Amino acid sequence: xxxxxxxxxxxxxxxxxxxxxxxxxxxxxxxxxxxxxxxxxxxxxxxxxxxxxxxxxxxxxxxxxxxxxxxxxxxxxxxxxxxxxxxxxxxxxxxxxxxxxxxxxxxxxxxxxxxxxxxxxxxxxxxxxxxxxxxxxxxxxxxxxxxxxxxxxxxxxxxxxxxxxxxxxxxxxxxxxxxxxxxxxxxxxxxxxxxxxxxxxxxxxxxxxxxxxxx
Amino acid sequence: xxxxxxxxxxxxxxxxxxxxxxxxxxxxxxxxxxxxxxxxxxxxxxxxxxxxxxxxxxxxxxxxxxxxxxxxxxxxxxxxxxxxxxxxxxxxxxxxxxxxxxxxxxxxxxxxxxxxxxxxxxxxxxxxxxxxxxxxxxxxxxxxxxxxxxxxxxxxxxxxxxxxxxxxxxxxxxxxxxxxxxxxxxxxxxxxxxxxxxxxxxxxxxxxxxxxxxx
DNA sequence: GTCTATACTCTGATAGAC
DNA sequence: GTCTATCAGAGTATAGAC
Numbered sequence: 001x002x003x004x005x006x007x008x009x010x011x012x013x014x015x016x017x018x019x020x021x022x023x024x025x026x027x028x029x030x031x032x033x034x035x036x037x038x039x040x041x042x043x044x045x046x047x048x049x050x051x052x053x054x055x056x057x058x059x060x061x062x063x064x065x066x067x068x069x070x071x072x073x074x075x076x077x078x079x080x081x082x083x084x085x086x087x088x089x090x091x092x093x094x095x096x097x098x099x100x101x102x103x104x105x106x107x108x109x110x111x112x113x114x115x116x117x118x119x120x121x122x123x124x125x126x127x128x129x130x131x132x133x134x135x136x137x138x139x140x141x142x143x144x145x146x147x148x149x150x151x152x153x154x155x156x157x158x159x160x161x162x163x164x165x166x167x168x169x170x171x172x173x174x175x176x177x178x179x180x181x182x183x184x185x186x187x188x189x190x191x192x193x194x195x196x197x198x199x200x201x202x203x204x205x206x207x208x209x210x211x212x213x214x215x
Numbered sequence: 216x217x218x219x220x221x222x223x224x225x226x227x228x229x230x231x232x233x234x235x236x237x238x239x240x241x242x243x244x245x246x247x248x249x250x251x252x253x254x255x256x257x258x259x260x261x262x263x264x265x266x267x268x269x270x271x272x273x274x275x276x277x278x279x280x281x282x283x284x285x286x287x288x289x290x291x292x293x294x295x296x297x298x299x300x301x302x303x304x305x306x307x308x309x310x311x312x313x314x315x316x317x318x319x320x321x322x323x324x325x326x327x328x329x330x331x332x333x334x335x336x337x338x339x340x341x342x343x344x345x346x347x348x349x350x351x352x353x354x355x356x357x358x359x360x361x362x363x364x365x366x367x368x369x370x371x372x373x374x375x376x377x378x379x380x381x382x383x384x385x386x387x388x389x390x391x392x393x394x395x396x397x398x399x400x401x402x403x404x405x406x407x408x409x410x411x412x413x414x415x416x417x418x419x420x421x422x423x424x425x426x427x428x429x430x
Numbered sequence: 431g432t433c434t435a436t437a438c439t440c441t442g443a444t445a446g447a448c
Numbered sequence: 449g450t451c452t453a454t455c456a457g458a459g460t461a462t463a464g465a466c
Contacts, residue, residue: 038336054431060461080237120250134394134398135397136454167391175331175334176379179349201420255442270441
């Protein structure tokens, strides 16, 4: 994506790696808040503590920084869903997935907002991934969930929309963080409250209509 | 917010009103996609079919257009929650609220994205509303929901987070529309599927632990 | 590798003719 | 009310000294 065979990353000095990482971190901060067009190289450079030309020594263009960030993001973004184990206990597997997604929202809110910004703008730079890798992964896991439902091990819900609901509910706490905090007021810990709430929500939602084992 | 007592709007000619509305519509299109900073006056003017100076004849600045849009938005944004009737049937009232919000997401996706963009950017222009009117309204309705829960008429869930979940799940279909469609693939109607799914989801979630009337 | 200086384009906004 | 022309400033990116 950026250089030739012997790997550009491998040839980088320690200071280069550190600066690249500082730039990417600063860019994440700025892009996630203002979107691609709303962000400026100046702002990123200042946040990174570098001069603008120096920043552009590391990345050829604003576009290149954004691409690097998005590429890096998409790799980790799909990981939690990937980990959904068809062999595990259905309810616990799905609840664990919810927890992983909520952990990501708490620990990487900027990544979540970067993604949200990209989608809001019509996903110009990641449409291919959405229609390709993401769709394939979701279809795959949706089939697993559908099989669980057919076996009566979880409620019979449309698997794709079930996955959407997990995304929506977890990412909301990252993307709409300021609104959540404004409405809750002080003295709340949104994410720990969300963890308990979402656990109850999905436990109740996923419970099969006729319990396999019951009271 | 913009002129003096005898109401600026009342004095406007038909053509002025029409142009103002065209500008606001174009601005909604552009701001909702790119956010405040990412949008350009040029782009709005072109979308509206006006020259840039002509557009700036109607609105003093880019900021003024955005403010007009946001003011207009916040009025309608709170209406669906306002309509939640403490005297109605709890489950049906909440399901009707979900349906209203989903209808808004389907019919006014740009408004939803404008709001999302504003929140993602830290809500600089609407923080006061969030902490003021919105919080007051949510606190009020949360008390209603809490009372329903205490009476055993719905499940005992944290009311604020229940409201957040309604926002998250409905707005997701507007804000992340391109992702939803990319993942579902062709031949789907996301909103009608969502309507059925969310109805089931909240019906199941809200069902009280021990049914008041039942089999 | 990093900086200063600068080229050049885009953007918000205004002046002034019609 | 609408347009052409234009300004000042911000924006991306590059040249070239160190």
